[in-house]
Amino acid sequence: MINSVTAKFRKDLNAGVVGLAVLAALAAEDGDVYGYELAKRAPFRPSSIYPVLRALCAAGWLSSRVVPSYAGPARRYYRITAKGRETLAAWRETWLETRNFVNELLER
Numbered sequence: 001m002i003n004s005v006t007a008k009f010r011k012d013l014n015a016g017v018v019g020l021a022v023l024a025a026l027a028a029e030d031g032d033v034y035g036y037e038l039a040k041r042a043p044f045r046p047s048s049i050y051p052v053l054r055a056l057c058a059a060g061w062l063s064s065r066v067v068p069s070y071a072g073p074a075r076r077y078y079r080i081t082a083k084g085r086e087t088l089a090a091w092r093e094t095w096l097e098t099r100n101f102v103n104e105l106l107e108r
Contacts, residue, residue, distance in 0.1 A: 018044055018052045020095055023061065023080060023088040032065065032077035053078060061087050 002010070021042055026033060035053055039046035056062040061084030066074045080088070 014044060014048065017095075018042075018048055019056060020088070020091050022049065022052055022056060023084055023091065026062065026078060026080040027085060027088055029079075032079045034075050034077050036075075038078065056084065059087075060084075 021044070022038065025038060025041060035050060036046065038053075039049045042049060053062065053064070057064050057078070061081055062078050063081055064076050064078050066076050068074050
């Protein structure tokens with residue numbers, strides 16, 4: 001059972017890693033990925049991914065394009081940019097350092 005303190009910790013932790021997870025997921029793809037498809041693959045709610053996608057696009061780390069759909073509303077597809085790959089590399093190093101630090105503390 002998750003109590004409110006644990007739920008808040010999880011929410012705060014997720015807020016800090018969604019951008020990293022999105023960049024990593026898109027870096028692993030050969031082509032463009034539909035936003036909803038990306039949200040389905042990630043362990044985050046779609047409502048938390050879309051604001052991150054917009055922010056990553058605004059920073060120039062992702063590009064996006066809108067494709068009309070015959071079966072519903074138009075779909076927005078995303079692709080990581082070269083600048084996004086550079087950012088991912090830096091964030092990955094920061095993540096690994098932080099993870100190792102926290103693991104060391106928890107294992108004591």
